[in-house]
Amino acid sequence: MSAAIQIYCVKTSPRLIYSLDLVFNNILGLEYEITEKPDNSKPLVNYSYDRSVGGIFIQPEPLLFETGVRKQDIWVAHMDELPLFYQQPPEAGFLIDLFAYVFYLVTRYEEYLPFTRDGHGRFAAESSMAYKHNFLYRPVVDLWVQRFGNTLSLLYPGIKVRNNSYNNLLTIDVDQPFSYRGKGILRNMGGMIKDLFRGVPVSERLKCITGMQKDPYDTFDYLNQYAEKYNVPIKYFFSTGRRSRFDKNPNPARRCYRKLIRKIAGRFKIGLHPSYTSNKDVRILGKELRRLEKASRIKVDSTRKHFLLLSFPDTYQSLQSAGIKYDYTLGYAREPGFRASIARPFHFYDLEKEESTDLLLIPFQYMDVTLQQYKRLTPDESFEMIEKLIDETRNVGGLFVCLWHNTSLTGKNEWEGWRSLFEKVIKFQANDKISEE
Numbered sequence: 001m002s003a004a005i006q007i008y009c010v011k012t013s014p015r016l017i018y019s020l021d022l023v024f025n026n027i028l029g030l031e032y033e034i035t036e037k038p039d040n041s042k043p044l045v046n047y048s049y050d051r052s053v054g055g056i057f058i059q060p061e062p063l064l065f066e067t068g069v070r071k072q073d074i075w076v077a078h079m080d081e082l083p084l085f086y087q088q089p090p091e092a093g094f095l096i097d098l099f100a101y102v103f104y105l106v107t108r109y110e111e112y113l114p115f116t117r118d119g120h121g122r123f124a125a126e127s128s129m130a131y132k133h134n135f136l137y138r139p140v141v142d143l144w145v146q147r148f149g150n151t152l153s154l155l156y157p158g159i160k161v162r163n164n165s166y167n168n169l170l171t172i173d174v175d176q177p178f179s180y181r182g183k184g185i186l187r188n189m190g191g192m193i194k195d196l197f198r199g200v201p202v203s204e205r206l207k208c209i210t211g212m213q214k215d216p217y218d219t220f221d222y223l224n225q226y227a228e229k230y231n232v233p234i235k236y237f238f239s240t241g242r243r244s245r246f247d248k249n250p251n252p253a254r255r256c257y258r259k260l261i262r263k264i265a266g267r268f269k270i271g272l273h274p275s276y277t278s279n280k281d282v283r284i285l286g287k288e289l290r291r292l293e294k295a296s297r298i299k300v301d302s303t304r305k306h307f308l309l310l311s312f313p314d315t316y317q318s319l320q321s322a323g324i325k326y327d328y329t330l331g332y333a334r335e336p337g338f339r340a341s342i343a344r345p346f347h348f349y350d351l352e353k354e355e356s357t358d359l360l361l362i363p364f365q366y367m368d369v370t371l372q373q374y375k376r377l378t379p380d381e382s383f384e385m386i387e388k389l390i391d392e393t394r395n396v397g398g399l400f401v402c403l404w405h406n407t408s409l410t411g412k413n414e415w416e417g418w419r420s421l422f423e424k425v426i427k428f429q430a431n432d433k434i435s436e437e
Helices: 014-028 098-106 140-155 184-198 203-209 220-229 255-265 276-280 282-296 314-321 368-374 379-395 418-429
Strands: 005-008 032-035 044-047 056-058 077-079 082-084 167-174 234-238 269-272 346-350 355-361 399-405
Touching: 014 032, 014 098, 014 140, 014 346, 014 355, 056 140, 082 140, 098 140, 098 346, 167 220, 220 234, 220 418, 234 255, 234 282, 255 269, 255 282, 269 282, 276 282, 282 314, 314 346, 314 355, 368 379, 368 399, 379 399, 379 418, 399 418
Parallel strands: 005 032, 005 044, 044 056, 167 234, 167 399, 234 269
Antiparallel strands: 077 082, 346 355
16 A cells, blocks of 8 residues: 555654654554544544544553653553553554553653662663563564554555564674783783782783783684674674773773774774763763774774663763764663563654654663673573573564673683583574574
C-alpha cells in the first residue's frame, strides 16, 4: 500500500513524534502522517479519546503530552510472558498505549527520577522496572511493536511491514592494552619489586619489555582472527586518559600503544573509551578525544564510557557537546539484558530539553565481567544465558552487541576457560550451528 499510515490525534508533541518515528520508521519500516481529518479508506491509527473516528483505536495516556518528569502511576501485568502497562479500555483496538509504553522504556524515563546510586554513581539494574518485573532479558519494545505490526497487517492487508534482519557486533574495551609494556622504567621497577615480594618470577616481565615475548594482555591478533573467521564485525574502544585509581592505560604517546592503536584503526572501527575522571568534565573528554585522533590519525565520533558511567541526561549532553555521534554505553554492569527494552540502535531523547537528538545509542546485551565477576557464572552457565539473549535478538531482527575486554581472553587465572566460551559465542552469534562435540 503506497499511502502512509494516518495517525489521527487532536494535538501533537515532540514526545509523540519521537515515539511514532521509533515505532513506524525505525522498527516497522512504515511511513506515517499525522492528520486531523482522516480518510477512512486509508490505514488509520486513531490516537485520541474519540472512538467514532474509526481505525485502530488507542486511547492516549497523558505521558506524551506532558513536559518534565514525574513519578508515573504504573501497574505491570503479564500476558503471554510479556509485561504490559498503560493498559487500554476494553473497547480499544490494542491492549496498551504502545506509544507511551515505548517512550517510557526507551527514553529511560525512570532514570530521571530519584534513585539510590551504586558505588560509582550509576543506576543499578536491580533498581529498574525491567529487573523487578522479570523482563530485563527480553526486548519487549520490539516484541510489542511486532504485535502491533501484525494487527496493522490483519486490518489493512496491503501494508507491508519490514522484516528486519538480525545483525551482530563484537566490541572490545581496551582498558589495559598491555600488562608490562608501555609503563615506563619507574612503574616497571615498582612492578618487579612487587613481583619479588609475591614470589613471582620477573622473567616474564623482562621478556615482554624487551620484546622477546608477547605481552599476556596482547590478545588482539587472536581477537581479530577469530572475528574475521566468522565474519563478525568488530569495534575497539581505546582509553587515552591520564592515569588514576580507575584508569590504568598507558599514555597514547608511548610508541607501543600508539603503534597498536594505528594498527587496529587501519583495519577496524575504533571509538574512545573515556576515562573515569572525564565523567564530570567535558574538557577532559575533549582532550582524550583529541589524543586518540592524534594517535590513530582518524576522526573519532563514537564512545563507550569507562565503568559504564552513565547518568541521564548529563552523560549524553556532554558527549554531544564533544561532537560524539554514536555511543555504546547503554547496558548494565551487574546484569546482562536489554537496559532500554529494545534490541536495536535508536536516537537519544533528552527529557530535560524535551527534544530528540542526533546522538545514536547502540545498546549492548552483555559484558564479560558481568558474567564472570558480578554473577559468578561458569563459562557453561554463561553460554546458556548468552544463547537466550542472542535468540531473543534474532527473533526480532535486532542488533546483538557483546562487550569483551582484551584482558579477559588471556586464558589465565580467573579467566581460565573463557577463551572457549568466547569462541563458542562468536560462532553462535554469527549464525553458525554449534556442534555437540
